[in-house]
Amino acid sequence: MTERIFNFSAGPAVLPVPVLEQAREEMLSLPGVGMSVMEISHRSKTFQAIIDRAESGLRELLGIPEGYRVLFLQGGASLQFSMIPINFLAPVASADYVLTGSWGKKALKEAKKHGATNVAADMADSHYTRVPSADELNLDPGAAYVHITSNETIEGVEWKHDPDVGGVPLVCDASSNICSRPVDVSKYALIYAGAQKNLGPSGVTVVIIREDLLERIPDGLHTMLDYRTHVQNNSLYNTPNTWGIYILDLVCQWVKSQGGLEGMHRLNQEKARKLYDAIDATDFYRGHAAPEARSLMNVTFRLPSEELEKKFATEATAAGLDGLKGHRSVGGIRASIYNAFPAEGVEALVQFMKEFERTNG
Ligand SMILES: Cc1ncc(COP(=O)(O)O)c(C=O)c1O
Numbered sequence: 001m002t003e004r005i006f007n008f009s010a011g012p013a014v015l016p017v018p019v020l021e022q023a024r025e026e027m028l029s030l031p032g033v034g035m036s037v038m039e040i041s042h043r044s045k046t047f048q049a050i051i052d053r054a055e056s057g058l059r060e061l062l063g064i065p066e067g068y069r070v071l072f073l074q075g076g077a078s079l080q081f082s083m084i085p086i087n088f089l090a091p092v093a094s095a096d097y098v099l100t101g102s103w104g105k106k107a108l109k110e111a112k113k114h115g116a117t118n119v120a121a122d123m124a125d126s127h128y129t130r131v132p133s134a135d136e137l138n139l140d141p142g143a144a145y146v147h148i149t150s151n152e153t154i155e156g157v158e159w160k161h162d163p164d165v166g167g168v169p170l171v172c173d174a175s176s177n178i179c180s181r182p183v184d185v186s187k188y189a190l191i192y193a194g195a196q197k198n199l200g201p202s203g204v205t206v207v208i209i210r211e212d213l214l215e216r217i218p219d220g221l222h223t224m225l226d227y228r229t230h231v232q233n234n235s236l237y238n239t240p241n242t243w244g245i246y247i248l249d250l251v252c253q254w255v256k257s258q259g260g261l262e263g264m265h266r267l268n269q270e271k272a273r274k275l276y277d278a279i280d281a282t283d284f285y286r287g288h289a290a291p292e293a294r295s296l297m298n299v300t301f302r303l304p305s306e307e308l309e310k311k312f313a314t315e316a317t318a319a320g321l322d323g324l325k326g327h328r329s330v331g332g333i334r335a336s337i338y339n340a341f342p343a344e345g346v347e348a349l350v351q352f353m354k355e356f357e358r359t360n361g
Pocket of ligand 1: 011075078103151152154173174175176194
């Protein structure tokens with residue numbers, strides 16, 4: 001098969017076609033280099049230029065202010081669940097966790113292994129359909145940090161505003177909505193994201209960290225688990241994922257060509273609106289997230305029965321719409337429509353939904 005299908009996978013996810021084409025073009029030989037990016041030293045001038053461009057691309061897109069460092073690490077967002085408490089949760093302190101879905105719970109689980117935690121809000125009662133309002137947040141003013149998940153990939157629940165946490169450092173897992181909309185980085189002490197949804201392939205984790213946080217890190221941590229190691233060595237302490245960083249650089253250039261984050265946000269809003277409109281147009285489909293917390297990236301919905309959901313996902317795959325089965329923990333259907341997901345794919349899904357309801361409703 002050489003035709004591309006519509007890939008609704010939650011991650012690793014669809015990449016921009018021009019990025020894949022350029023990578024194919026340069027697979028055997030980077031221009032003027034005669035080798036693939038995967039075959040050159042991470043300490044070569046060529047790779048230094050690539051990692052520098054990847055960083056400046058991200059800085060430009062996200063408007064990252066002075067006083068923040070950008071790191072390209074490995075171990076996925078999952079390793080950040082541990083590195084954050086290991087570096088910042090001092091023995092005498094406690095950290096606040098806001099739980100709006102499955103990934104926040106996983107982050108909390110790791111923090112608990114390291115120190116004291118406070119669940120500042122747990123949206124379990126709402127079945128993780130919304131984010132807490134300001135007066136539902138039970139924040140500890142002395143907390144080491146507050147951790148949120150800006151977009152819960154499994155439930156399809158997204159924060160639409162930056163929570164006000166006073167002077168406590170705000171830490172955000174932005175794995176599934178980074179670069180999907182403009183963000184005021186200055187409101188955050190640390191933002192992290194696995195690359196495999198909006199930024200590139202799996203195997204690279206972006207960490208944006210405010211420099212003053214580095215002073216809080218205790219001495220004696222294992223070298224690879226200490227953020228200062230990666231800051232001091234510009235993400236080149238050990239061999240980084242050179243291929244992943246190369247693709248991430250190309251993806252940033254592509255996002256810029258789409259009008260940057262403002263342009264991306266407009267396109268994302270338009271795609272999501274079409275899909276949510278199709279869900280709301282009938283009782284056959286039922287959206288999972290509360291309307292005000294609906295994710296622009298992961299659109300989650302139910303059908304009248306699990307049998308129909310299974311049939312829907314199977315028939316959709318046969319029709320060239322792949323990856324729609326919801327996460328095993330919540331069931332239902334999940335359409336992930338990240339930055340690189342084409343508007344025609346959303347159109348195709350809306351048509352498929354209408355036809356499926358007509359024959360099964
Ligand atoms: C919001 C969120 N956080 C963390 C993770 C875990 O990322 P990784 O597999 O890179 O460790 C994911 C993966 O899907 C995610 O969506």
